[in-house]
Amino acid sequence: MSSSISRRNFFYRGVGLSAGTLMLRHFKVFGRPVGQGLPMIVTSHTNLTGQKALEAGWDVLQQGGSAVDAIEKAANIIEVDPEDTSVGYGGLPNEAGVVQLDASIMDGKTYNAGAVGCLENIKTPVSVARIVMERTDHIFLVGQGALQFAREWGFREENLLTEKARKIWLRWKENLNPDDDWGPPDHLRNRKNDQAYWEEFPEMENHHGTVNVLALDPQGNVAGLTTTSGLSFKIPGRVGDSPIIGAGLYVDNEVGAAGATGRGEDVIKSLASYYIVARMADGRTPQEACEDALNMIIRKYKKVNPDFYPSEKFVAINKSGEVGCATMRGRHNPKMSLMTPRGFSKYEGTIIHRT
Numbered sequence: 001m002s003s004s005i006s007r008r009n010f011f012y013r014g015v016g017l018s019a020g021t022l023m024l025r026h027f028k029v030f031g032r033p034v035g036q037g038l039p040m041i042v043t044s045h046t047n048l049t050g051q052k053a054l055e056a057g058w059d060v061l062q063q064g065g066s067a068v069d070a071i072e073k074a075a076n077i078i079e080v081d082p083e084d085t086s087v088g089y090g091g092l093p094n095e096a097g098v099v100q101l102d103a104s105i106m107d108g109k110t111y112n113a114g115a116v117g118c119l120e121n122i123k124t125p126v127s128v129a130r131i132v133m134e135r136t137d138h139i140f141l142v143g144q145g146a147l148q149f150a151r152e153w154g155f156r157e158e159n160l161l162t163e164k165a166r167k168i169w170l171r172w173k174e175n176l177n178p179d180d181d182w183g184p185p186d187h188l189r190n191r192k193n194d195q196a197y198w199e200e201f202p203e204m205e206n207h208h209g210t211v212n213v214l215a216l217d218p219q220g221n222v223a224g225l226t227t228t229s230g231l232s233f234k235i236p237g238r239v240g241d242s243p244i245i246g247a248g249l250y251v252d253n254e255v256g257a258a259g260a261t262g263r264g265e266d267v268i269k270s271l272a273s274y275y276i277v278a279r280m281a282d283g284r285t286p287q288e289a290c291e292d293a294l295n296m297i298i299r300k301y302k303k304v305n306p307d308f309y310p311s312e313k314f315v316a317i318n319k320s321g322e323v324g325c326a327t328m329r330g331r332h333n334p335k336m337s338l339m340t341p342r343g344f345s346k347y348e349g350t351i352i353h354r355t
């Protein structure tokens with residue numbers, strides 16, 4: 001089942017779900033007690049791969065698996081998709097043409113977290129982050145150390161730069177500076193073809209795609225992850241918000257989880273995911289908490305820079321199985337994908353400021 005749910009419709013649907021949750025507390029789902037919440041898995045991705053990812057994660061939950069197992073399985077499907085230029089294999093590279101990945105994972109049950117930054121050559125960085133979380137007493141490994149750690153754990157090294165991503169990167173280089181020597185000489189340049197080329201790669205409009213996956217398992221435990229190739233054409237060594245716990249991701253087993261996509265620098269400065277979870281702890285719904293975070297960022301940053309051009313999108317879930325999603329700009333309301341006992345659906349959130 002696939003459907004689009006407006007925020008208002010979801011509210012009413014949410015009432016139904018909450019009633020369902022209360023009922024389910026007295027029953028067993030998938031042979032196990034439901035615990036405090038609905039089994040649920042969500043992602044910020046809204047394409048077909050996002051749906052397939054949720055179906056895979058749902059299989060794990062359906063078999064009584066943990067939220068951590070479910071989100072990792074789901075995210076790996078998105079990470080290895082060569083067509084996705086925002087995450088894992090096929091992600092857009094840094095300015096030197098090298099794909100450097102960031103990822104984090106957090107387990108609400110243990111409050112443990114793991115993360116990797118600037119990781120090269122490994123298709124599934126979030127699986128490396130999970131091993132950092134579960135098999136070390138550290139939280140965050142970066143660069144060569146993270147790669148060495150991944151090698152030791154048996155991850156296969158591969159070139160992550162696909163032909164598609166390489167072509168996009170080369171075109172970016174050619175258009176960087178009209179006075180440099182990149183790009184064909186004037187007599188070979190065809191502006192019309194240039195235009196067609198750009199239209200072929202709509203990804204160029206979006207330089208900071210990322211994926212969040214959040215889940216609530218049948219035992220009522222919450223987990224979340226964020227994985228990305230980061231800001232495309234970034235300065236080598238740049239780490240975004242995605243692997244920073246509290247910024248690109250936060251999970252609290254008593255409250256819920258939140259994740260961020262968009263320009264990481266703003267999210268790091270505002271510790272936005274932590275802020276969203278803290279707002280939910282104060283009684284705000286996931287939708288209100290996502291909007292609170294955006295309003296907080298806009299209020300502060302517009303003060304110092306009236307031209308502040310925000311791009312963040314936040315997603316959140318709480319322990320009751322409510323969800324939220326909000327962004328700061330765009331032509332269409334932001335969406336997120338959900339898989340619950342009622343099937344697959346998309347939830348439509350809000351835009352705070354149309355710019």
Ligand code: GLY
Pocket residue numbers: 208209210228229230231239240241242260261262263264265
């Ligand atoms: N949010 C992804 C990044 O800025 O790297």
